Amino acid sequence: MTAATPTWFGQPRGLTILFLTEMWSQFSYYGMRTLLVYYMTKQLLIGQEKASFIYGTYTAMAYFTPIFGGVLADRWLGNKRAVTIGAAVMAAGHFMMTFESLFYVALALIALGNGLFLPSLPSQINDLYTPEDPRRGWAYNVYYVGINIGGFLAPLVCGLLGEFYGWHWGFGAAGVGMLAGLCIYLWGGRYLPKQAPPKREAVPNARPKSMQRSTILLLIAIGFAVTIFRGSYEQVGNTVALWTDSGVDRLAGQTLIPMTWFQSLNPLLVFLMTPILLARWRRAAAAGRQQSSMRKMALGALIVGAAYLLLAGVATAADLGRAHWIWLVFFFAIFTLGELYILPTGLGLFARLAPVGFGATTVAAWFLAIFSGSLAAGAVGALWSTLAPGRFFLLLSLIAAGAAALLLSLDGITRRTEQRRDIESLPSGVMQAELT
Numbered sequence: 001m002t003a004a005t006p007t008w009f010g011q012p013r014g015l016t017i018l019f020l021t022e023m024w025s026q027f028s029y030y031g032m033r034t035l036l037v038y039y040m041t042k043q044l045l046i047g048q049e050k051a052s053f054i055y056g057t058y059t060a061m062a063y064f065t066p067i068f069g070g071v072l073a074d075r076w077l078g079n080k081r082a083v084t085i086g087a088a089v090m091a092a093g094h095f096m097m098t099f100e101s102l103f104y105v106a107l108a109l110i111a112l113g114n115g116l117f118l119p120s121l122p123s124q125i126n127d128l129y130t131p132e133d134p135r136r137g138w139a140y141n142v143y144y145v146g147i148n149i150g151g152f153l154a155p156l157v158c159g160l161l162g163e164f165y166g167w168h169w170g171f172g173a174a175g176v177g178m179l180a181g182l183c184i185y186l187w188g189g190r191y192l193p194k195q196a197p198p199k200r201e202a203v204p205n206a207r208p209k210s211m212q213r214s215t216i217l218l219l220i221a222i223g224f225a226v227t228i229f230r231g232s233y234e235q236v237g238n239t240v241a242l243w244t245d246s247g248v249d250r251l252a253g254q255t256l257i258p259m260t261w262f263q264s265l266n267p268l269l270v271f272l273m274t275p276i277l278l279a280r281w282r283r284a285a286a287a288g289r290q291q292s293s294m295r296k297m298a299l300g301a302l303i304v305g306a307a308y309l310l311l312a313g314v315a316t317a318a319d320l321g322r323a324h325w326i327w328l329v330f331f332f333a334i335f336t337l338g339e340l341y342i343l344p345t346g347l348g349l350f351a352r353l354a355p356v357g358f359g360a361t362t363v364a365a366w367f368l369a370i371f372s373g374s375l376a377a378g379a380v381g382a383l384w385s386t387l388a389p390g391r392f393f394l395l396l397s398l399i400a401a402g403a404a405a406l407l408l409s410l411d412g413i414t415r416r417t418e419q420r421r422d423i424e425s426l427p428s429g430v431m432q433a434e435l436t
Contacts, residue, residue, distance in 0.1 A: 017188030024181030031158030056378015065115025070364030086117030159260025230373020300341025
């Protein structure tokens, strides 16, 4: 597609369809996740350590199954069919969450459906643009806003229904959201690029094997650093949520702020901060001062570490009392700024470096890092019962800082790999001129 293709909001119309589909998908995912740890500890009466382990295992499996889903999409199903099947399976899982006896079956179905859905949707973004289209550089940040609008609405709707009207009402609302996303995707299929039938045989690649191998090793190294980062980042829906319940004074005048509503701060701030950051990055690029991918990601990890350092100080100062809720707002503001530097950048990087014909599989590899990071987060979260809150949040800050150091060490090789990939994407005549 070219810049002359009919657009909505200055972008190809297909991006809006993918944006809205992902928005409702994330509404369902985060709506259910917002309630999960509270539902286990308050309704099912599962102990904190076991609940943390189940939470970490579930979120990990939701990001492990995309590896298999990506392969199925690339080789057999195709992206569009994979998205449709995955969304239907996830909707069924969300509705099953309304029955206590189907709790574990429901979690399994959501994770399996997510495996088909998650890598197959964003891997279609690149097909909306030609390699020289300047809008391609910002597409994943725009898409990320869609993710977080859904994440913003989820705690407000599902959290409110679950906390005040019954957990099962909240889970049911999550299922309705997933069905809404599926309907939008099916309706908007006309605006998505037509795809060639998936090939079961390996797709030829003009790059030398040594070049492919070096790119794969680089992605593995980045994935390892992101795994460490996620061990800290994923606590926002786990131990930070528990601290919100037990360690935060949520009174605003005479009104008690629902604990689930604080989970909406992160996606709301993503929505508000993204246009400001994009404008800043455009100005920096125009002035020749654009940050490399790794420097941007490392800075993001450091900022997230600073957010947890703030919580460490607040929790220590509060000691046996409760901290004022305004500190939690400051935490989410800093935390979200760091997230915007690292997560959309990493997703876009994996998509750009994907070998031809393996877009969904390579994007799934990004989610594999989220899988391993979620497992690490579950293990780290189990320490919540044995450490004082201040010390626990300090540990999270150190974990994020360690991830930043690893990402920064990969800066040089990542820049060289990205430059080589950009040259390969040019038309053949231009490529020859660049190489000679």
